[in-house]
């Protein structure tokens with residue numbers, strides 16, 4: 001299997017892809033989420049993909065909800081990865097020498113509390129945590145530090161000058177396994193991602209949510225994201241959890257008449273949240 005990811009050697013997507021698809025997985029590196037989605041859609045350079053969707057400190061990666069919806073790709077699974085962020089620089093450098101910190105925007109957000117202590121350090125968003133570490137190494141930048149994984153510090157021979165700088169001890173990112181073709185849900189599937197619109201009338205979303213609750217389905221996530229052509233109107237992305245696929249199918253039938261464009265992105269097995 002060749003798996004398209006956002007990022008390069010030593011990034012968190014690589015770790016998530018290898019955790020989900022296996023250690024021997026070949027990686028197709030992409031420098032952005034749109035590029036990742038395109039490669040999975042075209043299918044020449046990748047058989048499937050792995051895409052971050054939300055983080056326990058920084059929240060949802062909002063553009064990825066629209067990307068997923070517009071791509072027509074399917075969600076086939078999920079994986080949660082514990083994320084430990086470290087500040088790293090060329091060997092011998094101290095935090096007092098650092099003028100800029102480079103990293104992926106989600107990583108910078110996860111370390112906001114630490115970074116607030118250094119208001120004179122400029123924060124620079126990059127494509128990827130690992131690429132930021134690689135650039136410090138290759139350009140021998142003495143005044144630039146990167147925020148990245150321990151693995152990246154080892155690959156790019158950087159010293160960790162401040163370990164574990166993420167705001168809360170438990171920092172998890174949820175990644176979705178995505179593919180061009182949908183798969184038949186496994187018998188033990190217990191989670192589904194769907195999106196829908198509700199009619200523009202008061203109480204329409206509440207009716208859908210009440211129905212989900214009445215059917216005994218757990219709602220682990222509800223996210224609104226904008227419909228670009230109709231300002232201030234929204235799609236809703238919902239992640240639902242259930243014990244029996246039959247219950248979910250029954251609930252769907254009852255939700256369908258209350259929604260417009262209800263689309264199932266995937267029915268899959270819930271990932272281990274604290275692996």
Ligand SMILES: O=C(O)C(=O)C[C@]1(C(=O)O)C=C[C@@H](O)C=C1
Nearest residue numbers: 011012013052104106128129173
């Ligand atoms: O930059 C990386 O290492 C990535 O894999 C990207 C990414 C993300 O998109 O959220 C993955 C996990 C972490 O939350 C930080 C960054």
